[in-house]
Amino acid sequence: MKENKRFDSTIEKLARTTANYTGRRSFIGKVGMLLAGSALLPLLPVDRRARLGLGEAQAASVNSMTRERGWVPQDKDPQACDYWRHCSIDGQICDCSGGSLTSCPPGSSLSPSSWVASCFNPGDGQTYLIAYRDCCGKQTATRCGCFNTHGELPVYRPEFNNDIVWCFGAENDDMTYHCTISPVVGKAS
Amino acid sequence: MKENKRFDSTIEKLARTTANYTGRRSFIGKVGMLLAGSALLPLLPVDRRARLGLGEAQAASVNSMTRERGWVPQDKDPQACDYWRHCSIDGQICDCSGGSLTSCPPGSSLSPSSWVASCFNPGDGQTYLIAYRDCCGKQTATRCGCFNTHGELPVYRPEFNNDIVWCFGAENDDMTYHCTISPVVGKAS
Amino acid sequence: EDQKAVPKQLAAVGSLKIDNLSVAKAPPVDAKRFYVIDPGHFNMTSQTYVMGANDNKLQMHGLIDGGKLPHVMSSPKFVGMANTTYDRIAHGKRDDYVRLHDPQTLEAVADIDIPEIRFLTGLMERTASLSVDDKYMLIQQFSPSSGVGLVDLEAKKYVKTMPVPDCYHVFPAAKQNFFMHCRDGSLLQVTYDNQGNSKQKNTKVFHAENEYLHNNPYYSNSAGRLVWPTYEGKIFQAKLSDSGAEFLKPIEIFTDKEKKDKWGPGGWQPIAFHKERNEIYLLADQRAKWTHKLPSRFVVVADGTTGKRLRRIDLKHAIDSIAVTQDKNPTLIAASIEHKIIYTFDAIGGKQLASMDEMGKAPQIIVTMDK
Amino acid sequence: EDQKAVPKQLAAVGSLKIDNLSVAKAPPVDAKRFYVIDPGHFNMTSQTYVMGANDNKLQMHGLIDGGKLPHVMSSPKFVGMANTTYDRIAHGKRDDYVRLHDPQTLEAVADIDIPEIRFLTGLMERTASLSVDDKYMLIQQFSPSSGVGLVDLEAKKYVKTMPVPDCYHVFPAAKQNFFMHCRDGSLLQVTYDNQGNSKQKNTKVFHAENEYLHNNPYYSNSAGRLVWPTYEGKIFQAKLSDSGAEFLKPIEIFTDKEKKDKWGPGGWQPIAFHKERNEIYLLADQRAKWTHKLPSRFVVVADGTTGKRLRRIDLKHAIDSIAVTQDKNPTLIAASIEHKIIYTFDAIGGKQLASMDEMGKAPQIIVTMDK
DSSP states (O other): OHHHHHHHHHHHHHHHHHHHHHHHHSHHHHHOHHHHHHHTSOOOOSSHHHHHOHHHHHHHHHSOSSSSOOOOOBSSOTTSTTBGGGTTOOEEBGGGGTOOSSEEOTTOEEEEEEEEEEEEETTTTEEEEEEEEEEESSOOOSSOEEOOOTTOOOTTSGGGOSSBOOOTTOGGGOOSEEEEEOOEEEEOO | OHHHHHHHHHHHHHHHHHHHHHHHHSTGGGGOHHHHHHHTSOOOOSSHHHHHOHHHHHHTTTSOSSSSOOOOOBSSOTTSTTBGGGTTOOEEBGGGGTOOSSEEOTTOEEEEEEEEEEEEETTTTEEEEEEEEEEESSOOOSSOEEOOOTTOOOTTSGGGOSSBOOOTTOSTTOOSEEEEEOOEEEEOO | OOOTTSOOOOOOOSOOOGGGOEEOOOOOOOTTEEEEEEOTTTOSSEEEEEEEOGGGSOEEEEEEEEOSSOEEEEOSSOEEEEEEEEEETTEEEEEEEEEEEOTTTOOEEEEEEEOSOBOOBSOOGGGEEEOTTSSEEEEEEOSSSOEEEEEETTTTEEEEEEEOOSEEEEEEETTTEEEEEETTSEEEEEEEOTTOOEEEEEEEEOSOTTSOBOSOOEEOTTTOEEEEEBTTSEEEEEEEETTEEEEOOOEEOSOHHHHHTTEEEOSSBOEEEETTTTEEEEEEEEOOTTOTTSOEEEEEEEETTTOOEEEEEEEEEEESEEEEOOSSSOEEEEEETTTTEEEEEETTTOOEEEEEOOOOSOOOEEEEOOO | OOOTTSOOOOOOOSOOOGGGOEEOOOOOOOTTEEEEEEOTTTOSSEEEEEEEOGGGSOEEEEEEEEOSSOEEEEOSSOEEEEEEEEEETTEEEEEEEEEEEOTTTOOEEEEEEEOSOBOOBSOOGGGEEEOTTSSEEEEEEOSSSOEEEEEETTTTEEEEEEEOOSEEEEEEETTTEEEEEETTSEEEEEEEOTTOOEEEEEEEEOSOTTSOBOSOOEEOTTTOEEEEEBTTSEEEEEEEETTEEEEOOOEEOSOHHHHHTTEEEOSSBOEEEETTTTEEEEEEEEOOTTOTTSOEEEEEEEETTTOOEEEEEEEEEEESEEEEOOSSSOEEEEEETTTTEEEEEETTTOOEEEEEOOOOSOOOEEEEOOO
16 A cells, blocks of 8 residues: 555646646747746646545535534524535625625625535435625625634645635725635525 | 802802903903913813822722723733733734834834823732823724723814814824824833 | 515525526615714724614625724715724825715715814814705814814815814704803804804803713704703703703703712713604713713613603613614614624613624714604 | 833823824844734735744734735844835736834835736745845746846846746845755756846755645754655755755654654644754654645654654644744744634743734745844
């Protein structure tokens, strides 16, 4: 096993290095530094489930977010951090500050980008896809701050990083994080 | 007694109204609204001791600042609100944030004005005069906030009001309150 | 129609299309709408919570950002806000400006630059005010000289700073009048025109020097009713109109026995008034002298004319500020700065109705709808 | 001479002349000087505490104000700070600027305007950096395209944004070089000139894709030593210089048995390194997977070359960030965000030395002196 593992990772590194180098020397490399750097990157999974593996998807909602004990989602209080839809929220729940589960509070604006997670609803026993989105242009909301790092990756994998203020390019200069909404976008079956 | 009080206050109001009117109609009234409005106003006591009466001056340091119980000054921990020198502080103690009992934290600036109170030092049994001064030009310091409203008057008596941000006219636009120092300026004998 | 009576939807099911995501709108302004200002203990930025007290519950409609120690003024048409910021965090160039926000979208509908005149104090509701017809904003200046800044909200421009003598607070009355309270104990009536020229006149002296009036009186722009408690619990009242000030008989809220038992008002915003019911609400407790700003646990309700004690409400929490909605079933709103909680009570029955926690850093002033 | 060892004077007696009132100066920078950055949970303004750990105590020398999520960089000559503010509280015109503060008076000695390029993330120490000779500041840009902004601190002007591929963090090396870490697992070496023209070169890929590197590695500008833990506790190390990157043998901090007992690193700033003693300090605890940012209660110390376990320090508190001073008697500094307390420990003996509470809203990153 161990041998195998080391072998695997050596191969992987080799492959990535090669890709990198050929990439930069190739025709595409001439298009420009920017492209060359990113064009040949491995394409990225859509949502975290793909990376966690389906087996883990369920776990996402019961995995302990404290060192001591796991967390059991509930479907009674949408303004609590353990409400099932917030299974992967890192920030404030808009519903507590004048928005709802699916709309931004008045006066803030929707960020153009979102990140997706799948959450288990204990009420009907189904698992849904939630596309979290930031609402921007106001100071961080005061109520209902939640912190959940399940499946969160380092900053060099920005699409899965919690620390980035995702309010880039929102309209009318609204570039500060206010809160997050948790709309359901489909069933994860 | 009651009559007397009403009698007293009637007399007082009459006097103040008269002062007001004669003031505004007099020669000085012509100098300009500003002067006329304030020139004849009752002029005010220097420090709170004068108004509380000397008998109460001591009390200033033992008077209860909670509804329930009083507070006993100590001379051991200069960073606690009940340190004797802080007997009349309303704000943050600079000593906790890089200043000392007599100097502002680096990068802030001394406000030009001060207010004076007399505090009893339980260590040597003497009473001293303390001239509090604000340090300005930074956000309110985070540590050691104390709240004391003994002898505090409404905003229309600004010289004894705690709510005004006194950092007017400090140098280089430093117009925000950072913390307060408590230098001893003499003995109250 | 109003969907508030329905229990919160628990788990909307089905596919939601992205364009269904929206920015919420707060419901239209009604009598239960109110605002809570959180200056965060002299923080450089502040937050104002837009809230509602319908159906014996508490609704959070949204937040409005503000600068250091802002002034928030409510009108059915907009939420007015006077702000101060500095270009280098807490020093550097100071910028004062006025913003009007739509009461439903909370978006800024006007942003008017004004000179750097605002009087920065711990939050006081009445050191800036809208005019009675919501056409002007009046902002008190303290330094370098006493004055009141006039902002024309329709033309969206700053008109002028009108010099006034050493007076404080701004109470607007009809026909471009406003009143201020002067340190000699009288009110000053100021009549201004569109250019900011003013005529000024003093009323009689209505309180003695040692009757200290609290920093946050109750005043109704529409009714011109001023209700103003002293540190000891004596209530001075006046009806202000363009024709002058009519002072009512002062009321002693506490009996001599209660005073001996150390009853007295206290808190940051200790008084509220219900116009239709003519009831005075005073936040009070048994307290030592000079603790007039520390929180209290009771509200004493008295008749606004006779001063007769009607009832006493036990709030059961240490409360700093109170306000009362002006509708037929008034809600008493109470804020606890230390615990950062807003409570509502049935103003008549006295029962606690709802509460909301995590209200920022220091929820301090409650502004209700006047009309 | 240093008067800190003397117990605090308790009751100074006598007349103080007004001109003796002064503004304090912090003591000169020494190895025990450190900075704690408190972004206050994404607050619009932040505070940086200037502190010292001399004499086994904690000294608070003063505060420096900052904007949203600032970058703080320490040098013996100044405290560098890259700030972002908005002209309407949390929106409106964005302004990015760099300030250099004198380390003793804390006054701003330079204020340099830069374009609005800063990469706003939860605090990361290394997404901006001073050059090795303190002459330049390098600031990472993420959007609209990847780049590094070059600020000339001596000329007090912004030079240029240098385009770079999809790489993150800035690790400066001598002779106007710096390295970044790219998502493919390699480092990128960039050499720049005074005009901001750059030459770029990738190193080998040194870690696998599923070896996730933490957001806050340890890096020493002066020694070029990079120490970088993964989520699982594997430590990658490199020595960076103008001649390139020399990778050291990766170290597994935890034995297989410990891993089975769920030991793993965790916290916001989970790693520290003592150059002279060649010791790696890793903040760790028994934890579930994916809790790599939650606080831990232990620090594991290992040899920087062999990875041999030297000792384990029980911090007895839930700690988010650690750092170690670089002097002969190193102090381990630990920050608790939730309780807003800074603790210091004897880095060798492991005993707690001092603590200071009321550290603002969320003390999150500790910056120590490198030289």
